[in-house]
Amino acid sequence: MDRFITGAILVGAAVLLVLLFRHLRRASAERHAQRTGYLDVCRALLGAPRMGCGGSGFARLGGHYRGVEADVQVLPDTLTFRKLPxxxxxxxxxxxLPVGATMNLMIRPTGIEPFSRFHTLTHQLDSPDDFPEDCAIRTDSRAxxxxxxxVRAHLHIFDDPKVKELVxxxxxxxxxxxxxxxxRSRYLIYRDAEMGATxxxxxxxxxxxxxxxxxxADVLDVAAIEVQELRA
Structure with a gap:
């Protein structure tokens, strides 16, 4: 009898392991499909679209938009000190582009944003009075x-509260x-940080x-005007 019970337990455990493995494999395949297909709808915006895959498993989309080369990347940020991934x-x-320095304008920087080299730029500038009050500006050359x-002419970009950075x-x-x-609920209870299902x-x-x-276009226009002034 004991052998029968032990054998039944072992068989049951083996079945559970097989079911768990199948569930995990299916979930992994679904997650991969969601991530690689995250930009599928946006392909319609670009001419000659090219699909790739970033290091995080999310899709990367390239192509031409209104005659200009465009690139779209997706990056998850799951750092534990954030309130939510x-x-x-x-x-x-x-x-x-005919500019002599890099300028990053970022809203509420923490200094460790994984998508930006903001914190590596050597000069932090004071924000003009009419710029977003919670922004910071850095550059690699003040001159x-x-x-x-x-820059001011394009601050309306930050009218969208989800915009984090302009470079x-x-x-x-x-x-x-x-x-x-x-x-929030799934993350706080289960630490489930999965995103990009839609x-x-x-x-x-x-x-x-x-x-x-x-x-x-404005950057190019300003540079053209400066060249004309130098030639005058």
Whole structure:
């Protein structure tokens, strides 16, 4: 009888292990599909779209938007000191620009944002009075900063409270915004930090691309005017 009970327990345990393994494998496959498909809807915004995968497993999307090269990356931030894990989207128009320094304008920086090199820039600047009161500005060269009026003309980007960072650099322009946070109850109880179950919507990404297109055009216009003045 004891052998029968022991055998039944062992068989039951083996069945539970098999079921658990199948559940974990299915959950892993679903998580992979969600992450790699997170930007699928947004493909329609770009010409000649190219899909890739970042180090976090989330999709990366490249292509052309209104004739300009565009790049969209997704980065989860699960640092434990945050109130809730966050999913950031980095929208970039990469390509050389006629500016002599990198300028990062960030809302409420902590100094360890995983998506930014803000904390590595050597100079912190005072924020002008009409800039967002909770912003910080850093650059790698005070002497070659983009003109203040140029930056001010695009501060409306921060009317969206989910926008975290604006970057103007010799390598391009970028907006970083918060796509979502982990569900509070599941995270606080189960420490479940999974995000990205619902693909990123077109109406969240398109305004950021349009804003970057306008910013890039103004950077080029300002540089052209400066060249004309030097030649005059």
């Amino acid at each position: 966050a999913l950031w989207v980095l929208v970039t128009l990469p390509g050389p 070659h900063m983009p003109p203040e009026d140029l 103007i650099s010799p390598k391009g322009v970028r907006i970083v915004f918060l796509a979502e946070e982990a569900q 693909p990123l919507a077109l109406d969240l990404l398109k305004p950021k691309l349009d804003q970057l297109i306008a910013l890039r």
